[in-house]
Every structure is written in C-alpha cells, then in structure tokens.
Amino acid sequence: FGILFIFIGIMLLISSNKIVEIINRYDDECSAITNPCKIKFELKQEMKAPVMVYYQLHNFYQNHRIYVKSKSNEQLTGNMLSLDTIKKSGACDPVETNSQMGKEFSIDHSPLDPNDIAVPCGLIARSLFNDTFKMYYRGLDGSLEEEIIINEKGIAWEEDVKLKYKNVKNPNNVNDTNYYKKVQWIDMTDEHFIVWMRIAGLPNFRKLWGRIEGKQLEKGKYDIIINDNFKVSTFSGKKFFVLTTVNSFGGK
Numbered sequence: 001f002g003i004l005f006i007f008i009g010i011m012l013l014i015s016s017n018k019i020v021e022i023i024n025r026y027d028d029e030c031s032a033i034t035n036p037c038k039i040k041f042e043l044k045q046e047m048k049a050p051v052m053v054y055y056q057l058h059n060f061y062q063n064h065r066i067y068v069k070s071k072s073n074e075q076l077t078g079n080m081l082s083l084d085t086i087k088k089s090g091a092c093d094p095v096e097t098n099s100q101m102g103k104e105f106s107i108d109h110s111p112l113d114p115n116d117i118a119v120p121c122g123l124i125a126r127s128l129f130n131d132t133f134k135m136y137y138r139g140l141d142g143s144l145e146e147e148i149i150i151n152e153k154g155i156a157w158e159e160d161v162k163l164k165y166k167n168v169k170n171p172n173n174v175n176d177t178n179y180y181k182k183v184q185w186i187d188m189t190d191e192h193f194i195v196w197m198r199i200a201g202l203p204n205f206r207k208l209w210g211r212i213e214g215k216q217l218e219k220g221k222y223d224i225i226i227n228d229n230f231k232v233s234t235f236s237g238k239k240f241f242v243l244t245t246v247n248s249f250g251g252k
Contacts, residue, residue, distance in 0.1 A: 027239040030228040047217040056206035056240035070123035078166030083117040092121035103185035138221040150210035156194040
C-alpha cells in the first residue's frame with residue numbers, strides 16, 4: 001500500500017503543478033483611486049477553460065460564534081416572520097431591523113421602515129461581500145478591449161439553491177409574486193448571497209464568484225474593473241481577485 005500511496009501522491013503533485021493560478025491583491029490599489037477602479041495584469045501563459053473566478057479575503061473571521069448564529073434559517077427559507085418572532089428567538093441578534101441592517105430601500109426601491117424586520121436579517125447578511133468584477137482582454141500590446149464573459153450562475157451548492165434559500169411570500173396573498181421585492185433589501189435566491197451565507201472555517205478564505213467558460217484566456221494584457229464596495233480597512237483585512245484553472249481533482 002505504501003508504494004501505491006507514493007504513486008498517487010506523485011500523480012496528484014504532477015496534476016497540481018499543471019494548474020495555472022493568478023492572484024491579484026486589489027484593496028490597497030483601489031483605496032487610492034476613484035471607484036470603480038481598474039487593475040491591470042499580464043498573463044504569461046494561456047489558461048484553459050473553465051477558469052474559476054474567486055474573491056479571496058484575509059483576516060475576516062466568519063467562524064466567530066456570535067457571527068455564525070446570527071441568521072434566521074426559517075426566514076431564509078421564505079417565511080415572512082414578524083419582528084417580535086425574531087426578537088424572541090434571538091436568531092438574528094444583534095441585526096434585526098432595517099435600520100440595524102443599514103438598508104433604506106427594497107429591491108424595487110420602495111422605502112423600508114427602519115423599525116421593521118430586515119429581510120434577510122443577521123450579521124452574516126449585514127456583512128455581505130458586494131464587490132463586483134468585469135474583465136477585459138487588451139491583447140499582447142494593450143490595443144484591444146474585448147470583454148471576457150464571467151458566468152455568475154451555478155456557483156452555489158445545489159442543495160442550498162433548491163432547499164435552503166427562498167424569497168418570502170405574502171402571508172395574506174400567496175398570488176402576490178412580487179411581494180418580496182417590496183420587503184426584501186436583496187434577492188435571497190441570488191447565488192452570490194447564498195455563497196456568502198455558507199460560512200468559511202478559517203479567517204483567510206476564497207469564495208467562488210463565477211466561471212469563464214468555453215474560450216481559453218490567451219496570453220497578453222488584461223484589465224479588471226472592480227466596483228470596490230466591500231471595505232476591509234475596519235478589520236485590517238486584504239482582498240484578492242483570483243483566477244485559476246482546474247483539473248479532475250479540482251484546484252490547488
């Protein structure tokens with residue numbers, strides 16, 4: 001068995017070494033310029049599709065006991081709960097109302113009562129990562145401007161999408177399909193939201209933001225356009241934009 005394990009280890013190492021990974025820190029650079037900001041990098045070798053797009057955070061403790069508990073699973077599965085119910089359960093403490101969530105408008109831009117229950121509520125939702133990315137290929141000499149399409153669908157776990165996250169329904173009119181847009185500050189079926197709500201176990205982590213599919217990334221110059229919304233200075237953190245290829249065993 002020892003020889004077998006050595007052989008498997010060698011194969012895994014060879015396979016891992018074929019993975020191409022680009023990691024760009026951007027919080028320091030973006031903080032010094034206007035938002036959105038532009039980060040440039042050069043790709044020295046092709047990256048075969050699919051290319052996974054991640055954001056990576058350092059020094060963010062999603063595994064803190066109070067933070068982990070601060071959400072309502074009942075609310076997240078589509079039940080419109082009252083503020084009294086949330087307060088009695090303590091599920092979302094200390095972020096229960098729209099005011100505590102820092103939200104003034106709903107999805108359809110309706111004003112939210114600052115004293116009403118936040119939908120969703122809780123610390124995890126309150127700290128949602130909300131930077132966005134666009135990527136452009138500039139060619140070998142920087143003369144092109146071809147947008148690289150990043151597919152943001154299919155990034156969350158299938159069981160989370162199907163079973164754990166639903167928008168709330170009108171308790172007085174089940175046929176009111178747009179009700180959630182009036183009371184929620186975010187679509188709870190949004191996959192970026194769902195990915196964020198799945199807790200990371202360590203303070204340095206990365207989460208999937210999208211995939212570049214079909215076409216490989218060619219050698220040359222690239223621009224990343226970033227809406228720099230998620231501030232890390234308050235917890236002495238760092239932010240990174242990550243591109244990586246994968247193999248049959250996953251990434252590095």
